[in-house]
Amino acid sequence: MTQLRRLVFWSVTVLFPLPLVIVYWVLAREPEQLKFFVTLGLVAYAWWLLSVLLSVRPVWLERVVGLPVIYGLHGMLGVLAIVLAFVHRDNSYSGEQLAVLLGDWGFYAALAVLCYSVFFLSGWLVDRVRLLHTVKRWLEKVFRHQVSVWVHRLNLVIIAMIWLHAHLLVRVNQYFWFMMLFDLYTLAVLATYAWKKWVAPDGYATGAVTANTPLGESSRRISIRLDQPENRLRPGDFFFLRFEGSPAIGREWHPFSVTDANQETVTFTIRQHGNYTRRLAGVPVGTRARLEGPFGRFESTVQRHDADAPLVLLGMGAGIAPLLSLAAAHHTTRPLRVLWAVRETDHAYYRDLLEQYRSASDGKTHVTIQVGRFRREHLTGLLTPETIAKGAFFIVGPNPAVLATQSLLRHLGVSQRRIHQERLTM
């Protein structure tokens, strides 16, 4: 079912440019070969627009396919569009100098922004090559995440350049109905993007900070009482959170998972390791907050597995946050094994809470907390053959650690469709 949903979702890649392509082919009188190369340019443009559309991350769509799939398609469209734009550029010709210039600049700028974004915003390279990960962390002292977001937004300028490029080309601008559709696509996408940035936040959930307490030296627990209970909230969900009216904190949106499934007061467990999270100690009680979401598919995934299949919740550091809310919801009803890897003994700030879940579970819940990552020998000792054969595994933590644990579980014999994960960077 999940695969089917993904397939339907990916099919928008073909469906989205189709009306533009059909109208162009019906109207255009150019030689077929030239029409083909113009079509490649058109599809590339439509994919850039679709990519912008996906970046608004609609909550309803996220609930169906999940944010990683949405961002995965967003990134793939960027790459595929560059490939098509390259072939289009290499095989098309035109007498309109300004149009050619805009097309060329647009292409090179898109290529540069793509390379930058693959390195700084996607985990495609940095999550797999340790050296690149270290280089990225070092470069992020200057190219902070928010700087990268702004560089990424240059894609909107590139879209404007390509839009003008098309309008200057007699080869396409002579077809009135085609140009109407072309402009309609552009306008609809840019209007949706502008609505998401400036209008939609007014409708998001709001609340006030009721507690902001340290958990050891490097983490905090922040609770926010919502103005209206959020009845869509489910265990394992996360929000994009922004604090308001506090110049020291700024108005950036950051994703954090809820630590329990309380629909009136949401609580976040936040590891303070970067520019933004380190400033969170300065958020006083009473500060207003705005929350986009809730997002997440962990609870619906739990429900998809057999009721007697053991749940294995494997958290690394602050990755315990969404798993804790799953444990709160399921510790008395399902066989549950919580595995929590922490850096140091005193980072296990939820030891007592997990112990409460264990003792209330009538033997259903087992908890293991250890310093350092779970290696093969630990997991083979902790997981029964039945758990490996039937269990549903949920892994949350930093990207490289999640990937390594996923591959470890695969080697132990856990099938890919029973491994679900959330990575703490995007």
Ligand SMILES: Cc1cc2nc3c(=O)[nH]c(=O)nc-3n(C[C@H](O)[C@H](O)[C@H](O)COP(=O)(O)OP(=O)(O)OC[C@H]3O[C@@H](n4cnc5c(N)ncnc54)[C@H](O)[C@@H]3O)c2cc1C
């Ligand atoms: C779905 C999801 C749930 C998460 N849940 C938790 C949680 O419960 N507790 C917790 O401690 N952390 C959680 N994180 C991670 C948390 O969002 C980042 O650690 C935090 O935003 C980093 O901010 P920083 O400026 O302090 O760190 P930096 O050192 O500046 O950034 C570290 C990395 O975090 C990522 N990042 C930075 N800013 C953003 C942003 N605005 N949006 C998205 N990614 C960003 C970038 O990949 C960057 O490389 C979650 C992340 C995701 C994707």
